[in-house]
Amino acid sequence: MADPARLSINQATTREQHSLADAIKAYAEHGVAGISIWRDKLAECGLDEAVELVRGHGLRVSGLCRAGQFPAADAAERQRRIDDNRLAVAQAAALDADCLVIVAGGLPEGSKDIVGAREMIRDALGQVLPEARAAGVPLAIEPLHPMYAADRCAVNTLAQALDLCDELGEGIGVAVDVYHVWWDPDLDAQIRRAAGRIHAYHVCDWLVPTRDLLLDRGMMGDGVIDLKAISAMVAGAGYDGLIEVEIFSAENWWKRPGDEVIETCKRRFQDCV
Numbered sequence: 001m002a003d004p005a006r007l008s009i010n011q012a013t014t015r016e017q018h019s020l021a022d023a024i025k026a027y028a029e030h031g032v033a034g035i036s037i038w039r040d041k042l043a044e045c046g047l048d049e050a051v052e053l054v055r056g057h058g059l060r061v062s063g064l065c066r067a068g069q070f071p072a073a074d075a076a077e078r079q080r081r082i083d084d085n086r087l088a089v090a091q092a093a094a095l096d097a098d099c100l101v102i103v104a105g106g107l108p109e110g111s112k113d114i115v116g117a118r119e120m121i122r123d124a125l126g127q128v129l130p131e132a133r134a135a136g137v138p139l140a141i142e143p144l145h146p147m148y149a150a151d152r153c154a155v156n157t158l159a160q161a162l163d164l165c166d167e168l169g170e171g172i173g174v175a176v177d178v179y180h181v182w183w184d185p186d187l188d189a190q191i192r193r194a195a196g197r198i199h200a201y202h203v204c205d206w207l208v209p210t211r212d213l214l215l216d217r218g219m220m221g222d223g224v225i226d227l228k229a230i231s232a233m234v235a236g237a238g239y240d241g242l243i244e245v246e247i248f249s250a251e252n253w254w255k256r257p258g259d260e261v262i263e264t265c266k267r268r269f270q271d272c273v
């Protein structure tokens with residue numbers, strides 16, 4: 001049974017119901033400990049206002065989503081993206097976020113060179129990392145399920161993410177999202193290897209059938225992921241931070257009242273995580 005004091009909700013879970021200000025107020029009213037903030041919603045709210053709201057409501061920011069998206073066809077665009085990552089580091093620092101989530105990016109438009117895309121990711125992370133270290137913001141590489149390798153993220157396993165961390169050194173670790181890693185036959189060993197470098201732990205469930213590759217995540221307990229087993233692995237690796245519920249659900253949870261979604265998250269968090 002997960003400790004309710006460790007519950008954070010990724011605001012994407014109620015992105016259709018709440019602005020950032022509304023999400024902060026609603027989560028706090030329901031006694032949720034943390035929130036993970038998306039940068040598009042942050043832009044609508046304004047950074048100063050967001051900082052004031054999270055402080056005023058006593059919420060901890062379990063992560064800022066998201067930076068990364070590094071590969072691009074030309075140098076000018078790659079630089080633009082690195083600059084955007086630097087801005088994200090500053091935003092995460094202002095919010096006192098536990099980490100900046102890195103969704104590394106996929107293939108540049110028209111490219112078939114996934115090896116090259118992965119080199120761009122490594123090189124760009126190497127450029128952003130010194131500023132993240134200086135700002136005290138841990139970078140959390142989130143490996144995404146391989147079905148997203150082309151269009152979202154060419155870092156697809158924990159092993160691959162940890163290889164990058166090994167190469168880049170201090171200040172960078174991983175975000176473990178059950179939706180992306182639950183199928184991995186090497187999961188136990190890689191979570192052990194990640195000890196001390198897990199900066200975020202995201203939970204939801206994998207529905208059978210999955211009707212949409214991006215927007216049909218399940219509520220914990222409604223799918224096939226052995227959440228308690230993965231939670232035990234993550235705890236075994238020493239992670240004791242907030243646990244974040246992150247559910248993109250266009251046809252179900254995004255259509256329900258925000259209060260119902262939050263209450264269900266709380267209940268399932270205790271029962272299933």
Ligand code: ZN
Nearest residue numbers: 142177202246
């Ligand atoms: Zn995630």
